[in-house]
Amino acid sequence: MKYQRPKGTADILPGESEKWSYVEDTARLLFDDYQFHEIRTPLFENFEVFSRSAGDTSDVVTKEMYDFHDKGDRHIALRPEGTAGVVRAYVENKLYAPEQEKPYKVFYMGQMYRYERPQSGRMREFHQIGVEAFGSDSPAVDVEVMAMAMDFFKQLGVTNLKLAINSLGDKETRAAYHQALVDYLEPHMAELSEDSQARLHKNPLRVLDSKDKHDQEIVADAPSILDFLTPTAQNHLDSVTSMLTALAIPFEVDATMVRGLDYYNHTIFEIESQSPALGRGWTTICGGGRYNGLVEELGGPETPGFGFGIGMERLLLLLQDQDITAPIDNPLDVYVVGIGEATNVESLKLVQAIRGAGFSADRDYMDRKPKAQFKTADRRHARMTMTIGEQELTDQTVNVKNMATGDQTTVPLSEVYTDFAGMFDKYFDED
């Protein structure tokens, strides 16, 4: 094979693309109910947009970014996630202006890029559906957005999901906790895994997230961030949990949960599945939270924000695993069977007339035998066939067959051309 797609990319072919559309359509419908509106931002941004927002120590920035210098020597990066670009657009278009309603609610869907080792549900080019709500500190926003995410999965029929939440608190919380955690971990320095040792000073929160068994044992007794929340942060978390309870949305608080991107604070959450399709244990299919400093970080006024991202590839694997299929239906109303090359033009006119009447139609282009054409019509689940051969051509008629019942009649071509819909109803009354 001379050419193959780049590592970690996929061709989404018909058969598969319908599922994508279904998921996207479902999202659009639901997000509209919550009055989120679509925003489309560039697939690439200046490198700094991502490095500033994600945090310079994050893996996304340090090793997963698809970046390059363009012909104008601009340092460009393909977006590794959706939030940064949206925040940049929010700032650049002055959507924080007083006349804009707050919160300013948007959603996006599209491809993201991360230079990673591909695995099931992890691609270099992958897709996310995400939402962002800017301008409100209210815990109600946190809850509503999380509720919307849960609602989305419910709409799709996905079950067995777990909503885990945590609070990263505010600046003071983090500073205090950061110190406490380092104080706790440093005596164990030698016991920690290599990775965690490296993380200890760069970003100690990440040690909490270590998958290393021994690390986990050590971490188990580490101080909890929840004990360091400032009154403000505690109030915020309390409001969130009580509202989730009021909405009867089950959740659990996971004090060790952190996020891969550094811009989060206060509420963070993940929606996880333990489908074997996604590997062992719980896998995140939706992650998000509050990012109150991010807009400022990218040059805007101090503006709170809350959002999430859903991994499309993972979601689709999950749907497949749970045998959830898209209600695919692009039914074929009429298959035109043409017998002999002489009928070619008439067949063409027929399918076009039928399509013009608002029905779907297809035909054979290979001059195949009637048997083969009927076979195709059957396989395509055509509701009706219209057969035209030499005899019909001279008579200016067409043979109409109801594929479900096998009934056949002969109809003047003129009737098809002048009133296909009427003809269809008359000869093809299905009930």
Next chain:
RNA sequence: GCGGUAUUGGUGAAGUGGUUAACACACUGGUUUGUGGAUCCAGCACGCGUGAGUUCGAUUCUCACAUACCGCCCCA
């Protein structure tokens, strides 16, 4: 970035250091000069991921590379 496994036709796959690479599905044609998930028959890899090497000879052995999958890392 580090480990492991894999790579045969449109698809699922069997297989061997040596003249013709099983079988099944799909597809096409015939059995039925113009009617549909059946039967039977036939056709369908100038080639066994790419490149190099070993060998008298490689799809089968070795190496490199590519890709996929799994684990680590990390994450959606």
